Amino acid sequence: MRFSLARKRFKDLTEQEVLALAISSEEDDARIYRGYAENLREDFPDTAAVFDGMAAEEDTHRKRLIDLHEARFGSTIPLIRREHVSGHYARRPVWLVENLGLERIREEAAAMERDAENFYLAAAARTSDTATRKLLGDLAAAEAGHQSTASELTETHLSGDAQTEEDSRAHRQFILTWVQPGLAGLMDGSVSTLAPIFATAFATQDTWTTFLVGLAASVGAGISMGFTEAASDDGELSGRGSPWKRGFASGIMTTVGGLGHALPYLIPDFWTATITAFVVVFIELWAIAWIQNKYMETPFFRAAMQVVLGGALVFAAGVLIGSG
Structure with missing residues (x-):
């Protein structure tokens, strides 16, 4: 005041x-x-x-x-x-x-x-x-x-050519600095946390415990991926941009990817939470395929097959381990 x-x-x-x-x-x-x-x-x-x-x-x-x-x-x-x-x-x-x-x-x-x-x-x-x-x-x-x-x-x-060239260079820099590390983080967070989250879910059928495990796995993976990306390349020779920007993008998206299917376990009912988590996982995997197609120019069908197949295998491993 x-x-x-x-x-x-x-x-x-x-x-x-x-x-x-x-x-x-x-x-x-x-x-x-x-x-x-x-x-x-x-x-x-x-x-x-x-x-x-x-x-x-x-x-x-x-x-x-x-x-x-x-x-x-x-x-x-x-x-x-x-x-x-x-x-x-x-x-x-x-x-x-x-x-x-x-x-x-x-x-x-x-x-x-x-x-x-x-x-x-x-x-x-x-x-x-x-x-x-x-x-x-x-x-x-x-x-x-x-x-x-x-x-x-x-x-x-x-001139027209100069602006086109600079715009192309800026787009490439955006891809290398933000999209590529962010996509890697989203893939890691979405796929790698499937096994521990669903293994815990089917082993305990306790939604709160599952949420805590998912939260810990997501935050831990985000911190790990963020520091790994930042330390892996200073960007000077590769032209990938600031390591801290890349680390931030990778760490945040890794955490988001894991939290996506951990948050449904805040729902007290086990099967309601699990079905909701299934739906979230499906959306996450198709979102990853869409980003790969749009920014990395990966054919959509191939990107979808890679992501969905990998996610399905990790998901199945988590369910089998938890059910055993």
Whole structure:
């Protein structure tokens, strides 16, 4: 509550403070674009060049705003940033966006310009002061100009072939870093935990005990798979990306795969829980086959046969051991 009360409402800002806010916002956006460019430069140099150009454009607008401030209010610019103003648009952290892929970064950059333009237009519509309205309108026009500049830079640096090549490279990186380890984890979690879960189920016919065994097997397998994937390859030579990202994907999906058919045993009735678990296993195995077909380009029938046959064998082993 103290933080909320400490923030100033936009409508209470003076014209000088609005101008100072615009200056700091332009400076922050230029730094964000340069951060994108630096992170993309090695793998996607053409898109990095686009963000370098957008950062330079932000610098140009910031300089014009500073010149205007000096002419109207002097050289001392008040310190006011987005986080100081209630209701002002916020930027997502660079570290959060840069981990979501090339296309997501491009979309975020476009959204940055739209957010700024829309905010200034809405702010201009709410003020009755002529000078303030003109100032906010000019800022909105500047942001709209940024969008045009971004399009021109994209056309200059990203030809059709270059963008197609970068998109293909980004898709391949997504497959290697997230899909492949995640799929391996899902397969391991779904198949390897079948035997201990159903062996326990048929040996004890105690749903709570079965759930605890399934929970332990799923979490343990997830931790093991996550650390194994992270330690197996640093990604430098193979190009598979960050080991921690791959380990996270593998560990989480392994746990999810095991928990899928462990959770039904929270149902007190043994046969209701077991039949529900059968259905969940069926869905899990077909989901794995679908992912293999969509992302790994494995023929669906072959993927289904491999996964379903392997799952059926492990499932049968668990049932036979538990029934004996």
